[in-house]
Structure formats: C-alpha cells, structure tokens
Amino acid sequence: MKALGAAVVAVAVLVVLPAFPAVLSSYAVSILTLIFFYGFLGQAWNLVGGYAGQLSAGHAAFVGVGAYTAAVLFERFGITPWLGMFVGGALAAALGGVIGYLGFRFGLRGFYFVLLTVAFAEVCRIVASNTDAVGGALGFYITFTGNPRHFQFQDPRAHYYIALALMLVATGVAWLVERHRFGIYLGAIREDETAAEALGVDIFRYKLYAMVLSSFLTGIGGTFYAFYLLSLQPGSVFGIPLSVEIIIRPIVGGAGTLLGPILGSFILTPLGEVSRAWFGQGGYHGAHLIVYGALLIGVVLFLPQGAYPYLARLFRRAQ
Amino acid sequence: MTLLVVDGLAKRFGGLQAVKDLSFTVGEGAVVGLIGPNGAGKTTVFGLISGFIAPDAGEVRFRDRSIVGARPHQICALGLARTFQIVRPFPRLTVLRNVMVGALARHPRRADAEAHAQAVLAEVGLATKAAQPAGGLTLADRKRLELARALATEPALLLLDEVMAGLNAIETERIVELVRAINARGIAVLLIEHVMRAVMSLSQRIVVINYGERIAEGSPQTVANDPRVIEAYLGEAYAGAPPG
Amino acid sequence: MAVGLTLIFGVMRVVNFAHGDMMVWGMYLAFVFATKAGVDPYVSFPLCAAALFVLGVVVQRGLVDRIVDAPHEMQILLMLGVALVLENAALLVFGPEPARVRSALTRETVWLGPLFIDVARLVTFGVAVLLTGLLSLFLFRTSIGRTIRAAADNTYGARVIGVDVRRVYAVAFGVGAACVGAAGALTAPIVPFQPTYGLTASVASFNIVIIGGMGSLLGAFLGGLLVSVAESLGAVFLRPSLKELVSFSLLIVILLFRPAGLFGRRAG
Numbered sequence: 001m002k003a004l005g006a007a008v009v010a011v012a013v014l015v016v017l018p019a020f021p022a023v024l025s026s027y028a029v030s031i032l033t034l035i036f037f038y039g040f041l042g043q044a045w046n047l048v049g050g051y052a053g054q055l056s057a058g059h060a061a062f063v064g065v066g067a068y069t070a071a072v073l074f075e076r077f078g079i080t081p082w083l084g085m086f087v088g089g090a091l092a093a094a095l096g097g098v099i100g101y102l103g104f105r106f107g108l109r110g111f112y113f114v115l116l117t118v119a120f121a122e123v124c125r126i127v128a129s130n131t132d133a134v135g136g137a138l139g140f141y142i143t144f145t146g147n148p149r150h151f152q153f154q155d156p157r158a159h160y161y162i163a164l165a166l167m168l169v170a171t172g173v174a175w176l177v178e179r180h181r182f183g184i185y186l187g188a189i190r191e192d193e194t195a196a197e198a199l200g201v202d203i204f205r206y207k208l209y210a211m212v213l214s215s216f217l218t219g220i221g222g223t224f225y226a227f228y229l230l231s232l233q234p235g236s237v238f239g240i241p242l243s244v245e246i247i248i249r250p251i252v253g254g255a256g257t258l259l260g261p262i263l264g265s266f267i268l269t270p271l272g273e274v275s276r277a278w279f280g281q282g283g284y285h286g287a288h289l290i291v292y293g294a295l296l297i298g299v300v301l302f303l304p305q306g307a308y309p310y311l312a313r314l315f316r317r318a319q
Numbered sequence: 320m321t322l323l324v325v326d327g328l329a330k331r332f333g334g335l336q337a338v339k340d341l342s343f344t345v346g347e348g349a350v351v352g353l354i355g356p357n358g359a360g361k362t363t364v365f366g367l368i369s370g371f372i373a374p375d376a377g378e379v380r381f382r383d384r385s386i387v388g389a390r391p392h393q394i395c396a397l398g399l400a401r402t403f404q405i406v407r408p409f410p411r412l413t414v415l416r417n418v419m420v421g422a423l424a425r426h427p428r429r430a431d432a433e434a435h436a437q438a439v440l441a442e443v444g445l446a447t448k449a450a451q452p453a454g455g456l457t458l459a460d461r462k463r464l465e466l467a468r469a470l471a472t473e474p475a476l477l478l479l480d481e482v483m484a485g486l487n488a489i490e491t492e493r494i495v496e497l498v499r500a501i502n503a504r505g506i507a508v509l510l511i512e513h514v515m516r517a518v519m520s521l522s523q524r525i526v527v528i529n530y531g532e533r534i535a536e537g538s539p540q541t542v543a544n545d546p547r548v549i550e551a552y553l554g555e556a557y558a559g560a561p562p563g
Numbered sequence: 564m565a566v567g568l569t570l571i572f573g574v575m576r577v578v579n580f581a582h583g584d585m586m587v588w589g590m591y592l593a594f595v596f597a598t599k600a601g602v603d604p605y606v607s608f609p610l611c612a613a614a615l616f617v618l619g620v621v622v623q624r625g626l627v628d629r630i631v632d633a634p635h636e637m638q639i640l641l642m643l644g645v646a647l648v649l650e651n652a653a654l655l656v657f658g659p660e661p662a663r664v665r666s667a668l669t670r671e672t673v674w675l676g677p678l679f680i681d682v683a684r685l686v687t688f689g690v691a692v693l694l695t696g697l698l699s700l701f702l703f704r705t706s707i708g709r710t711i712r713a714a715a716d717n718t719y720g721a722r723v724i725g726v727d728v729r730r731v732y733a734v735a736f737g738v739g740a741a742c743v744g745a746a747g748a749l750t751a752p753i754v755p756f757q758p759t760y761g762l763t764a765s766v767a768s769f770n771i772v773i774i775g776g777m778g779s780l781l782g783a784f785l786g787g788l789l790v791s792v793a794e795s796l797g798a799v800f801l802r803p804s805l806k807e808l809v810s811f812s813l814l815i816v817i818l819l820f821r822p823a824g825l826f827g828r829r830a831g
Contacts (some may be wrong), residue, residue: 001508043645055453055640057643076783102815102819105463106819106820108819108820115814115818115820116815116818117814119811119813119814119818122811123808123811123815126808126811127808139339152397169704169740180429181423181427181428181429181432184416184420184423184429184432185420185423187409187411187412187416187420188420191409191410191411191412192408192409193470194371194403194407195396195403195407195408195409196409197371197390197391197392197422198369198371198391198392198393198395198400198401198403198469199395199400199420199421199468199469199471199472200389200392200395200396200421200423200472201424201426202392202393202418203392218611235435244643244647251640284587289402289647289651290647290651292644292647293643293644293645293646293647293648293651294647294648295644296640296643296644296647297641297644297645297648298644299640300637300640300644302643303640304627304637306330
C-alpha cells in the first residue's frame with residue numbers, strides 16, 4: 001500500500017505538477033505558484049515550529065531580511081539576486097541564530113519564546129520603517145527589467161516552476177531531517193525537553209540548528225517574495241499578518257509532518273484567495289483573516305494534530 | 320574501581336536545606352539503594368548527580384572526573400543515565416522511537432540505533448509494543464520504557480528513581496528480576512525506592528538519608544535494624560518505646 | 564500624557580494570572596472601541612465592562628475550558644484564532660476607517676501647575692487608578708478574589724479543597740475581559756482607533772505584563788507606568804516612530820534576564 005502511495009506522489013511531482021502550466025489558466029497558475037511558495041515557507045517553518053516544537057510567530061522577520069537584502073544588493077549594487085538570495089539567506093540565518101541563541105540559552109519556552117520572536121520581528125519592522133536608505137515606511141521598489149539574470153521573468157510560468165522547486169527542496173530537507181538523528185532528536189525535544197536531555201540530547205544545540213536552518217530557508221524565500229512582487233513594505237514583509245500566513249498552513253495541515261505544510265497550503269491558499277475576494281470588497285482588506293481565525297480555533301479544538309495525520313488515519317482505517 | 324563518588328554534597332532551596340553534607344560511593348557493577356522517608360531529599364540527590372540541579376557545595380566524581388557543572392546530556396554521554404520518578408515518555412512517538420532517542424547517543428546512525436533499540440526492547444519485554452505510541456501504555460509498561468530508554472544509552476551506572484512505585488506485586492517482581500539481569504551484565508545501579516522488599520533484595524549496600532543527611536549506611540540487614548533508621552521512618556515513639 | 568493611556572493597559576492585563584499564557588485581551592479592546600456609539604464613554608464604560616465580562620465568560624467556558632490540559636502551544640494558537648476572529652469581525656462590522664469618539668470632555672484642557680493637560684486624559688488616568696484600586700480590593704479582600712488567587716497559585720490544591728476551578732477560571736477570565744472593556748471605553752475618547760489596533764494593543768499589553776511581572780497586580784500597574792514613561796522619553800529623544808522600539812527592546816531584555824518581570828512570579 002505504501003508503495004502505491006509513493007508511486008502516486010512520484011507521478012504527481014514528476015509529471016502532473018510540471019505539466020499544469022501548459023493546460024491551466026494563468027489565474028490557476030498564479031494560485032498554484034502561491035500555494036507552492038507558501039508551502040515552501042510553511043515547510044521551512046515546520047522545521048523549527050513543527051518538528052522541534054518551538055513556536056515562532058515572527059518568521060516574517062526572516063522573509064523580510066532575505067527580501068530586503070537581495071533587493072538592496074540588486075538595486076544599489078547591481079548584484080544578481082541569484083547570489084543575493086544566498087546572502088539574504090545567510091543574514092536571515094544569522095538573525096535566526098541570534099534569536100535562537102538568546103531564546104534557548106536563556107531557557108525561554110512556549111509562550112515566552114513566541115513573544116521573543118514577535119518582538120524581534122516587530123523591531124525589524126520598525127527599524128525598516130525608519131531607515132530611509134531602504135525606503136522607510138513608503139517601501140522599497142525594484143525596477144522591473146524582466147531579465148532572468150535579475151530573477152525577473154516575463155513569463156509568469158517561470159515563477160511557477162521556481163516556487164515548485166523551492167517547495168520540493170524544502171520538503172526534501174525536511175525528509176532528510178526526519179530520517180536522521182537530527183529529526184528524531186527534534187521530535188524528542190518537542191515532546192519533553194527534560195527527558196531528552198537525560199538521554200544525552202544536547203537540546204540547546206539542536207534547537208539552535210533547527211532555528212538556523214529554518215531561518216536560512218525562509219530568508220531565501222524572502223528573495224522570491226521580493227522579486228515576485230517587486231515592492232517591499234515593512235508592514236507587509238515583516239508584519240504579523242505574514243507570520244500568520246506562514247504558520248497557519250503547516251498548523252492546519254499538520255505540524256511536524258512531512259506533507260502537512262503542503263496539504264495545508266493546498267487547503268488554505270485557495271481558501272484565502274476566495275475569502276480575500278469575498279471579504280475584500282469595499283476595502284475590508286485583511287478581513288479574510290477571520291476565516292483563518294475560525295480555522296485555527298477549529299483545528300485546535302478538533303484536529304490538534306492537523307489535517308494530514310487525521311486523513312492518514314482515516315485512510316489506514318479504510319483498508 | 321569506584322564509579323561514582325559523592326562527597327560533601329549540599330543544596331539549599333530558599334529556606335530549606337534539601338541536601339546536607341552527603342557522601343557515598345558506588346563501585347563498578349554494584350547495586351546501591353538510596354532510601355529514606357518522603358521528602359528526605361532523595362530525588363534532589365539524583366538531580367544533583369545527573370546535572371539537572373547545581374550543588375551549592377560538594378563534589379560529584381564519575382569515573383574519577385568531576386561532573387559538577389556538566390550538563391545532563393554530557394553526563395549521559397559519560398555513561399551515567401537516569402530515570403524519572405514521574406515517568407516522562409515521549410507520548411506521541413512510538414515505543415521504538417522513544418528508545419531510539421536513547422540509542423542514538425551511542426549509535427549515531429539511525430539504522431544502528433534502531434537495531435540496538437529493538438534489542439533493548441526485547442531485553443525489557445516490550446518488543447511486542449514497539450509500534451505503539453508511548454502515550455497509550457499502561458503504567459507498568461511506561462516504567463519499563465523509561466528503563467529501556469536509559470538502558471539504550473549503554474550506561475555504566477543507572478540511576479533508577481522509584482521505578483517500582485505504583486506497581487502491583489507481580490509487576491514489581493518482574494522489574495526486580497529485570498534490574499537483577501541488567502546488573503548481571505555489569506551495569507551498576509543506584510536506586511531510590513520505597514518498596515522495601517525490592518530494595519532489600521536487590522541492594523548490596525544501602526544508604527539511608529533523612530532531611531538531606533546520611534543517617535546510616537551498610538548492608539540491608541544492618542540498616543534494617545539500625546534504630547536511627549527505624550526512628551526516621553516511624554518516629555521517635557517506636558525507636559525508643561516509652562514505658563507504659 | 565501617554566502615561567494615562569498606557570496605564571489603562573496595565574489595568575487591562577491585570578487578571579491574567581489565572582491563565583498565564585492566554586492572549587488577546589487587546590482584541591476585546593478593539594471590539595469595544597467600535598461598540599461605543601452614542602453614549603459618552605466616561606459614562607458607558609461600566610456597560611462595556613459588563614458586556615465584555617459576558618464575552619469573556621463565554622469564550623472561557625466554550626473554548627478555553629476544553630483545552631485546559633492541552634500543551635501550551637495549543638492554547639496560544641486557540642487565542643490567536645480568537646484574536647483573528649474578533650479583530651476581523653470588528654473590521655467587517657465597523658469598517659476599516661479610523662473612528663473617533665467624542666466625549667464631553669474631549670476638548671477641555673486645564674492648567675495643572677506648569678503643565679497644560681488634557682482633561683480627558685486626566686480623567687482616564689484617574690478612573691484607571693480607581694479601577695485598579697477596586698480590582699485589588701476585589702482580589703485581596705473578597706472571598707471570590709481570594710479563591711481566584713488560590714487557584715492561580717495552586718490549581719490542584721484548590722481542587723482538593725473543593726473549589727470549582729472551572730467556575731473560578733470563568734470568573735477570572737470574565738473580570739479580565741471586563742477590565743479590558745472598561746479600558747477600551749476609557750481610551751476611546753483619547754485615541755483614534757480602528758480594528759487593526761487590536762493587535763498592537765495586545766502586544767503592548769503583553770509588553771507591560773512581562774515587564775511588570777505576570778501575576779502581580781502591582782507589577783502590571785507599575786509596568787504600565789514604566790512602559791509609557793519609557794515610550795514617551797523615547798519619543799522625545801529619538802524619533803517618535805521609534806518609541807515602540809523602546810518598549811520592544813525593553814521586552815526583549817526583560818524576557819531574557821527576568822522573565823518573571825520586575826515584580827512578578829512565574830505563573831504556573
């Protein structure tokens with residue numbers, strides 16, 4: 001049964017998904033692009049928030065750092081974003097390392113850690129809003145060249161494939177983590193840090209690794225974000241709404257599972273778009289979050305492990 | 320060779336002196352029991368030895384090197400493993416995975432760790448439950464799991480904290496056998512226990528503490544007849560029975 | 564004069580210790596802001612308080628109660644969900660435009676020594692202090708208050724002596740919500756508000772509670788004063804838009820070095 005499942009997934013990934021752009025409308029393609037992109041961000045978050053159980057509500061900070069870094073390097077210094085991406089990722093990882101070091105060294109857990117991450121994200125936002133060199137509160141704009149070397153494309157399908165690739169890479173990383181000692185240790189840390197320590201797990205080190213890895217990947221996502229939208233506003237790119245978008249997909253889909261973030265993105269992105277359209281008339285921008293809120297409540301009360309484990313159980317029982 | 324040396328250990332929590340000038344040793348392959356009335360400070364001693372609590376004073380030497388100030392995971396790597404009085408399984412992980420966490424300490428590669436974990440589960444009698452989530456186990460099985468996890472780290476000294484608490488007579492007997500078998504393999508055991516029968520039959524030597532201080536030490540026989548021990552457990556009235 | 568404003572947040576956070584890690588009082592604040600229509604807030608704030616009390620109890624009984632034993636992340640997520648729902652419900656009902664509430668006192672100013680002060684802010688400050696005083700009387704003198712504190716200190720022990728812990732939680736949550744309701748009404752005349760303000764308010768209130776110390780009434784009160792003074796100073800010496808930076812930095816520092824806050828003890 002497992003072999004069949006694996007085969008289905010392989011077919012989907014290798015054949016169907018890449019074929020979509022040829023047959024679907026451009027609107028569908030752009031939705032899928034978003035699904036893949038948020039799936040990527042969600043999977044990156046999943047490494048530290050799901051597998052390691054360290055809830056970070058400030059991951060937008062890493063997106064922002066990655067985005068601004070690559071954008072500024074390109075606009076001001078002419079450095080190609082393909083390179084800037086990694087610089088952005090590295091800087092995001094450094095920030096993640098700082099937050100992780102401070103948080104874990106001082107033993108912050110649960111709610112206190114959440115606050116720490118939010119505080120850092122807000123600090124980033126405020127700093128960016130007040131730094132005129134990067135556009136201040138008005139934002140930073142990237143000149144459109146349409147040149148692939150500048151990570152910009154005339155054809156929106158390019159974004160589709162890149163987002164898909166990113167999502168697959170992140171999932172691959174998560175899969176590797178799961179299969180090795182790193183992942184098993186993270187699971188132990190999530191369940192019971194004290195017991196894990198007694199069994200020889202260096203909880204500080206592994207939590208820090210997870211944080212750095214997660215923030216690095218998220219930072220790379222920031223570059224995609226920047227060059228997809230071509231404009232950056234501190235409020236949107238560092239703000240809590242983006243952090244919510246990042247974490248809600250893996251949480252609803254199944255935090256700490258491999259396919260959870262992907263499933264979550266497939267569920268939530270279209271839902272988000274539909275509710276954004278429905279609620280957005282008349283300028284009620286952001287009201288679609290009410291749906292997110294209701295979903296969060298529902299998930300916590302009824303499906304605390306997320307949609308994917310629930311479906312997996314149903315599937316197993318059906319056999 | 321003396322595996323563990325505890326010398327002059329002391330710890331105070333606010334107004335309470337939990338442990339005071341405690342000294343004892345555990346030799347290689349020995350079984351030492353640590354007993355005392357409730358609140359005597361026994362679990363605190365475990366915390367101090369295993370690196371979860373920092374002592375105010377005193378020395379703890381394992382294999383002839385000081386481990387005061389070392390973090391718990393480092394101490395585990397040195398060969399000292401502990402269980403917890405209130406069991407702490409990883410509830411959402413399977414029994415096998417639980418034990419693998421311990422096994423990974425000595426077998427970094429997942430496949431090796433898995434094999435080793437299977438072996439430990441067999442030794443402990445949980446092999447049939449390997450795929451179950453640990454959260455669903457009975458208390459007796461959870462205690463075994465706790466033991467198995469610590470065992471998987473291949474310790475030279477195992478600290479068992481009331482591993483028989485809450486078990487019925489049959490389960491207790493089984494665990495006693497298990498501990499004996501583990502010890503027969505050469506692993507030293509320091510156990511905190513209230514189930515007197517078990518402690519008396521397992522231990523070669525017993526250390527009795529009360530109010531954080533050692534009040535007696537010796538063979539099970541000696542200790543059981545020591546008036547100070549009787550007094551500590553049952554109160555002064557019994558130690559020196561008043562006339563009438 | 565931001566002192567008056569932020570002090571309110573201090574009052575608002577006060578009863579949280581019954582639940583340590585629950586979030587989102589600021590959402591109630593936002594909601595209540597929008598609710599005030601027609602009646603002068605300085606008169607209506609008891610009503611707001613009452614309404615929010617009910618809401619608080621409902622939320623507690625209906626949602627929070629169910630997951631009291633769940634891991635903390637779940638509780639955080641639940642309250643985040645409630646926050647999102649409330650904030651956006653307000654958005655839908657009242658629209659995104661900032662609103663202002665006029666009070667009879669809004670334009671009045673008065674000379675107080677060398678300072679030129681807004682009467683409105685003064686009244687807000689005064690009422691806030693009064694409410695804080697009342698609240699501490701409630702918690703320390705009445706039997707319900709004592710029960711709440713007992714349950715917060717030692718849930719298991721409280722159960723053992725027969726306290727209906729669920730009811731206590733509900734009351735505590737409700738009272739906390741009421742505080743927030745009052746706070747909202749009292750602040751409405753001073754600050755233009757919109758639904759998105761809710762998140763800011765939440766974060767600000769957490770700032771204050773952490774800094775002042777979770778679980779301590781005095782801490783929340785003083786925390787409010789401290790934070791607002793710091794922010795005002797920040798606005799004066801640095802650029803005004805950076806004043807939030809001050810409180811966040813303070814939050815980070817306190818989180819790291821004294822998570823129990825300046826006066827508090829760790830809840831739970």
